[in-house]
Each structure stands twice: as structure tokens, then as C-alpha cells.
Amino acid sequence: MTTKTIIFVPGKNPKPPAKQHRDLLWRTLQEGVRRANPEVGQAFIEQQKQFHLVAWNSLYYHESKDISRDLPWIDKLIHEHGPSQDDIAQAQHWHRKLDRFLFNIADHMHFIIRFLPKPVHDTIYETNRYFQNKDNIACEIRELLKQELRPLLNQSQKVLLIGHSLGSVIAYDTLWELSHEETVKDKVDLFLTLGSPLGMNYVQRRLQGYDLRNSKRFPTCIRHWANVASVGDVTALDREFHNDFGEMTKLGLLESLNDHCQGIFNFYHNEEGLNCHRSYGYLVNPAVGEIIADWWRQN
Numbered sequence: 001m002t003t004k005t006i007i008f009v010p011g012k013n014p015k016p017p018a019k020q021h022r023d024l025l026w027r028t029l030q031e032g033v034r035r036a037n038p039e040v041g042q043a044f045i046e047q048q049k050q051f052h053l054v055a056w057n058s059l060y061y062h063e064s065k066d067i068s069r070d071l072p073w074i075d076k077l078i079h080e081h082g083p084s085q086d087d088i089a090q091a092q093h094w095h096r097k098l099d100r101f102l103f104n105i106a107d108h109m110h111f112i113i114r115f116l117p118k119p120v121h122d123t124i125y126e127t128n129r130y131f132q133n134k135d136n137i138a139c140e141i142r143e144l145l146k147q148e149l150r151p152l153l154n155q156s157q158k159v160l161l162i163g164h165s166l167g168s169v170i171a172y173d174t175l176w177e178l179s180h181e182e183t184v185k186d187k188v189d190l191f192l193t194l195g196s197p198l199g200m201n202y203v204q205r206r207l208q209g210y211d212l213r214n215s216k217r218f219p220t221c222i223r224h225w226a227n228v229a230s231v232g233d234v235t236a237l238d239r240e241f242h243n244d245f246g247e248m249t250k251l252g253l254l255e256s257l258n259d260h261c262q263g264i265f266n267f268y269h270n271e272e273g274l275n276c277h278r279s280y281g282y283l284v285n286p287a288v289g290e291i292i293a294d295w296w297r298q299n
Helices: 018-036 038-044 057-061 071-078 085-091 094-108 110-115 118-132 134-154 166-180 279-284 286-298
Strands: 004-009 051-053 158-164 188-194 222-228 256-260 268-270 273-275
Touching: 004 018, 004 134, 004 166, 018 038, 018 051, 018 071, 018 279, 018 286, 038 286, 057 134, 071 268, 071 279, 085 273, 118 134, 118 166, 134 158, 134 166, 158 166, 158 286, 166 188, 188 279, 188 286, 222 286, 268 279, 279 286
Parallel strands: 004 051, 004 158, 158 188, 188 222, 222 256
Antiparallel strands: 268 273
8 A cells, every 4th residue: 555655844943853843843734634624634633653854954053942932822823713814914014025025136136135134134145055065964954855755756655745945945956866866766746835935046046957958957756746825925935936847847747836825824923923934834724734635635
């Protein structure tokens, strides 16, 4: 019997210790699936062992985040069943639109990055840390994911690979290397990107394979790709990927590429207020839960 496995690659910043982080991610993912499809959500209760976390952050930052900071906010998130009118207004507020505007300028005119507001500045340079691959750190991070993927793909298991934020970039590069520098028997069944910066020019110019042509430019071991971006998520600067990666479908490398970017709100809060980018808020959203539930049910 074919086994179904979900692999999650988190975004930047220190995270709680791996087991605790995995439990929190699973809790919100399961809740999102339950909201979208109660029947599949019930079946998910006993499936936590099929959920794998690629805990690269401790290798990258050499520190962990105190889990107690997240727990009350995740409890609050679980007990909310959608964005409030205030959340919707904040996600669409002019200051987020201004951040997006500035971020877009920096994406095309890199020399002004140093003059941008600190959150935008820090996000860009944190991403660049990965691309610089100092002390071979990016290769070591990708190897962590490869160790999860190789046996599953070579045994033709069904794999849902979820990449959040910078984790989607790590996942993409890893899939490119598995496609062109190694040989794997099968494909990732569904690549799900959440709050991803893969649409940015700054990122795309640094991806594995960018300077190559045709099928050599892209990963060839993805069957389906779904991209989700919430309203107000500045990291997901270019919210739609069909104009950036649609060539993959034309080349026959992908069976489908679907963008889910309209009317999706990430209503995660913490002590700093609404955070339209946090992974927990994406996973608990029924729009993401529906994608995961459909994949689980149909395969």
C-alpha cells in the first residue's frame, strides 16, 4: 500500500525545538484540514507520524525560540474561525501597501535596499544569507531535505512537500538538485508553497538552474504545484506564479500550477499584532486545509 507523507520546510528565524515545533505545526494543519473537510480531518487524527519537519533553523541560527511565546497565540488562533473585520482592514491597510510598494522597488533596484524600512531590509538580507552559502550552510540545509525525500521518491511514495516563506526557496532548490544532479525514481506529488518569495526577481536570479534553458532550468520532479498567498503578506511579493513558472507546464514538467491568492486572510496574531505571514496562520486557514484534504483524499 502506498504511504502518504507530508514534509514541511519552515521559513526563516529561530524556531522552537524540533519536536515542539512539529507538534504546533501539526496541530494547526490538522485544524485547517478539519475546517475544510471534517471527514478527512477525522482521518488525520492518527496520521501525525506521517508528518515530517525539516528542522533546518537550528543548524542555521544555532539557537531555538522559547515555545511559551507562541502557545497562547496558537490557542487563540485555533479558537478563531476566520478573520475579523478588523483583521481584514489591517491586512489591506495603506502601510502594508506601502511596504509592498517599497519591496517591489527594491526587487528591481537592489541598490536601494539599504534605505528601506528595517523589516523589509532584514527580510531581503536574511534571504541573501542563504544564497551566499557561507561555510556551505545552504548545501547542508538542502541535504536535510534530500535525506527525507530520497527514500520516499525512490519507493514511489505519495509526498506532499510544503514550503513556507524561505522554506519554499530551499525546497525548490532541493528539487532542482534532485532533478539534475541526482536520479530519483518518482516525483513529489504536490508542492505547496505558502507566503513564498519565489516570485521575486531578486530570488529568481539566485535559484538553482536560473541561467540554464528549457527543462534544465526547472525542477523536473514535481507533479502538481499549488501556491497560496494571503492578503497583506509582503514576503509573497509576486502573489501569482503562473507568469513566472508557467513554462514548466508548457514543457510538460508539471501537470498543474494553481495560484490561490484571492480573498485569503492569515489572521494569526501575537504581541506585535496581526501577522499576515506566519506559518500557523496559513496552515489553520481552510483554503490551505482544502488543498491538503483534496490531496489526501484523492491519492
